[in-house]
Amino acid sequence: MTGSDATPSFRLAYVPGVTPAKWVRVWQERLPGTPLELVAVSAAEAPGVLRDGAADAGLVRLPVDRAYFSAIPLYTETTVVVVPKDHLFAAVEEVTAEDLADEVVFHPLDDTIGWEQPPGRPAIERPATTADAIELVAANVGVLVVPQSLARLHHRRDLTYRPLTDAPQSGVALSWPEERTTDLVEDFIGIVRGRTVNSSRGRTQTPAADKAKDKQKPKGQAQNKSKGQGKAQGGKAPARAGGRPAAKGGAAKRGGQAGGKPRRRS
Incomplete structure (x- = not known):
């Protein structure tokens, strides 16, 4: 091929x-x-x-x-902080950056949050990946801030996460x-x-899509379309009320002269 x-x-x-x-x-x-x-x-x-x-x-x-x-x-995405399940943060609904001031916060090399200045205390060494940082959090060495989808991706039974209200979002x-x-x-x-x-x-x-679209149209539309085509092709003009056809050239003439008296037959 x-x-x-x-x-x-x-x-x-x-x-x-x-x-x-x-x-x-x-x-x-x-x-x-x-x-x-x-x-x-x-x-x-x-x-x-x-x-x-x-x-x-x-x-x-x-x-x-x-x-x-x-x-x-x-x-x-919502930004969250990942912590061990027995951490103090697990007892609250949300966390602020100020709450992280005394925490070791991991900042992995593949971090996806655009920090101007990451919160908390920096770790001695930056983990290579988010997965490595998750292992360190599980070991109760520090906490990790990530988009919520990454917290779900790296879910562990011994970890949980809480929204970080004043952090940049991804x-x-x-x-x-x-x-x-x-x-x-x-x-x-x-x-x-x-x-x-x-x-x-x-x-x-x-x-196939065109046919499906046509089938969805009401039958009345198709009938009206056919009538319109018939008129365009020179069909008879519609009859006046009472069944008599409309006269050509405008108003009907009486006795051959518009508005005049009938002619006398010779």
Whole structure:
């Protein structure tokens, strides 16, 4: 099979904590002949993967380089602090950055929160990954601040988390190289934006979609359309009330002369 004969596919990168399942399901329903390949990458790797063409688009964490990438923000996550279940914070509903002042707060190298100054006391050494930091929290060495989806991803029975009310938040976006906005990228944009298959901003509709749309129209509309076509093709003018046809040329003439007396027969 040559490259020109190969079935086109769409490669979607996604970072930890992001769940693309709902969009993938819609893609498979709408474009069953076009495979969608998922590419798992770290938040730090995502820009390079998109630049190199290893993925057509990605579900990434903001910010992105807007000089090179287009991006559609999708949602913003709640920021939480992960602590052991027997920690004091487990007894409250939410935590503030000030509450962390005396805590060792891990700041892993793959941190996804744009801190100007991380709260709490820094650890002696920064963990390489969020997963490594979770292990240290479980060992009761310190606490960790992450987007809520990462706290769920690294869930452990001996840990819990609470919202951190005054911390920066992490945004998730669909991003792709602006110069490579292909038809398949446009299709996926339509899916994440919730456009219907028959949306006027979508791509060309299939004949099956057109037929399905026609079946949904009320029968009366189809009948009125047929009558309108008949009139345009030179059908008879509609009769006046009482069943007599309307006279040509405007008002009906009496006795051959408008408004005059009847002529006397010779």
